[in-house]
Amino acid sequence: MSDEHIRQTLRDLGVSVRYVxxxxxxxxxxxxHRRLIRLQPGMPRRLHRSVLAHECAHAVFGDAPSAFGPANAKMERRADEWAALRLIDIDAYKLAESIHAAHPHAIALELDVTVDIVEAFQRILSRFGDTVYVQARMGAGMWHHRETVH
Incomplete structure (x- = not known):
């Protein structure tokens, strides 16, 4: 999914973006409550696109801060994982991982996202034998993407 797709999602949701x-x-x-994303002005590109996608996820899910810390932590993880699935292409990730081994900082630079987004993407990968699943769930055929590795 492209950055423009994130912006279109926000338009579809009626969410505006302000730089303050x-x-x-x-x-x-x-x-x-205001259908508004506020972003720090002047962020570098990879930080900007990562933060915008993360905040878009909060809008998609209708997240509002909770007084209960674990609920906030769950919303933050979910937002990072949603953003990761939209900003990281599996083929680009495979190439970046093959070049940079398992170094999240180098992979993040290669993919033009933050380390948090790479780590979120890595969290949703599940490896079983020679197969890696993206966003695997219980049940046959319940995954976003499947890749055989050797």
């Missing part, structure tokens, strides 16, 4: 200075520890945030 945020606290130093924040690159972006989704305000569900």
């Amino acid at each position: 200075p945020l606290d130093d520890d924040r690159d972006g945030e989704y305000l569900h």
Whole structure:
């Protein structure tokens, strides 16, 4: 999925994006009650596209912060994994991993995303014997992508 597809998803959801200075520890945030994503201005490209996709995921799921920490952690993981599936092409990932072994920082640079997005993508990979599954679930045929490796 391209960056333009992320922007189209936001348009379809009626979510707008504004660039405003945020606290130093924040690159972006989704305000569900306002249907608004706020992003730190001046971010480098790979950080910008990763944060925008992550915040788009919050909009897709209608996430709002919770007073319960584990619920927030689950929403953050889900947002990173949703973003990873839209920003990382499996063939590009395979090539980057073959070049850079299992070094998430180098793979992230190669794929033009943040390390968090690469690590989220790696979390959703499941290996069984000579087969790697992307987003595997219980049941026959319940996976997003399957790849045989040797």
